[in-house]
Amino acid sequence: EVQLVESGGHLVQPGGSLRLSCAASGFTFSSSWMSWVRKAPGRGLEWVASIKHLGSETYSVGSMKGRFTISRDNAKNSLSLQMNSLRVEDTAVYYCASGDDFDYWGQGTLVTVSS
């Protein structure tokens, strides 16, 4: 059974940093695209970033480039999202998703950016 478990979300002040993690199991992690997708209150889903199987290629949405960095550790079946210079509008539930089409999703971790 595919399992994706996010962690690391909590309350942070504007301008602060946070690192989210996603522990994966139940599938061949090193063969899968991995992504982060977020859902802000009252808004639709928003793609954040994706990383290819070996981590050699990453893709992210324009507004987050330079602030958010996606990475993976295939030896530990782990995905990470380093978020810097956080803004109030980054407040959202952040989901880890696996597969070319976001085939499987974790339960999400809540990031709140507020002073």
Next chain:
Amino acid sequence: QSVVTQPPSASGTPGQRITISCSGSDFNIGSSFVTWYQQLPGAAPKLLIDRNFQRPSGVPDRFSASKSGTSASLAISGLQSEDEADYHCATWDVSLSAWVFGGGTKLTVL
């Protein structure tokens, strides 16, 4: 404001067939694939229809999808109360080089 738009709400009665639209442009739906997700209340999104119009294992065949030009649709036949959820479409936008999601459609089963 997303570059891909969905109606914010839809409704139907049990047993009815409903469709949810997803409208984009030549830069996304018109030149790329569309995927669909179901998000039940309080739960994470779940893949409903993949880019090849296929349903993952466990998704009832009451759910189907289609695409024409710059628009796509999700159809649900034999509507059931358990189908009450938010439905999201997604596609790849070649001009933005980004996945884009529609704003989501909240389906109410009356």
